[in-house]
Amino acid sequence: MIQSPSEFAKSIIPKSIERVTVVGGGRIGTFLATLTEACVVSRQHGELQPTGPILVCVRNSELENVILRTPLERRKDLIFIQNGMIDPLLESMGMQEATRGILYFAIETKGGKVVDGGGSAFCGTYAPWLVSVLHEAKIGAQVVTSEEFRKEMGRKLIWNSVFGLLGQVYQTDVGQILDRHRPEFQILLSELQSVFEGATKIGLGDDLEQFLTNYALEVSHYHCRASEWEWRNGWFLSKMPTPLHSQLSLKIGKPF
Numbered sequence: 001m002i003q004s005p006s007e008f009a010k011s012i013i014p015k016s017i018e019r020v021t022v023v024g025g026g027r028i029g030t031f032l033a034t035l036t037e038a039c040v041v042s043r044q045h046g047e048l049q050p051t052g053p054i055l056v057c058v059r060n061s062e063l064e065n066v067i068l069r070t071p072l073e074r075r076k077d078l079i080f081i082q083n084g085m086i087d088p089l090l091e092s093m094g095m096q097e098a099t100r101g102i103l104y105f106a107i108e109t110k111g112g113k114v115v116d117g118g119g120s121a122f123c124g125t126y127a128p129w130l131v132s133v134l135h136e137a138k139i140g141a142q143v144v145t146s147e148e149f150r151k152e153m154g155r156k157l158i159w160n161s162v163f164g165l166l167g168q169v170y171q172t173d174v175g176q177i178l179d180r181h182r183p184e185f186q187i188l189l190s191e192l193q194s195v196f197e198g199a200t201k202i203g204l205g206d207d208l209e210q211f212l213t214n215y216a217l218e219v220s221h222y223h224c225r226a227s228e229w230e231w232r233n234g235w236f237l238s239k240m241p242t243p244l245h246s247q248l249s250l251k252i253g254k255p256f
Helices: 027-036 060-069 072-077 087-092 127-136 146-170 174-180 182-200 208-218 233-239 243-251
Strands: 021-023 039-041 054-056 078-080 099-102 105-107 114-116 120-123 141-144
Touching: 021 027, 027 039, 027 054, 027 105, 027 127, 060 078, 060 087, 072 078, 099 127, 099 146, 120 127, 120 146, 127 141, 141 146, 146 174, 146 182, 146 208, 146 233, 146 243, 174 182, 174 208, 182 208, 182 233, 182 243, 233 243
Parallel strands: 021 039, 021 054, 054 078, 078 099, 120 141
Antiparallel strands: 099 120, 105 114
């Protein structure tokens, strides 16, 4: 069930947050820092603001270090907006109740144009605040329950894994994958959906193909590559290698 920010009973978050920290100065971190007038620090250096939300905009492999360098009393303020299967890491570090987000907008280069797909989703304490920030920037976003978030996370995980792998195999953009490689897109999507649902017991819905296609059409010129393998495609292969996924993985030199 999707909920609007107003449906969250009297959030403890003040309407105006004056102190915001962004960890990571890449494409997403730079954009969010601009929207929130945040203090930007690197994953290894810089002082966090003494209070307020901490937007974590680093690669998945750097998350553990960011959490460890954050004082215990400030970890409740961390906001994770990574793609990929980071649930096991967050659970192992006691961060399963943290604010999380899945972004459905694309920025190809740092400081570049933002292409909004309209479906970014957030759950947790700071979700209403972050959704309101994005709405002010005319970017579609919604607050969801933690249960609904896991579904959204699974859908985006499959989107990244399918288009990343096909984009690297064929050295093409998202739109061309749909136009020229639709059969492989459909088969790979079906394989990964089956693996995800079997491993997590979370249903992704009969409309998954249309949902992922709709977002792909919004960002059709975006070039995806198979990045953060351990957290995306590698997670699926660790659960169950499937025929096409395994074949395409070998084509880019990724054994399973």
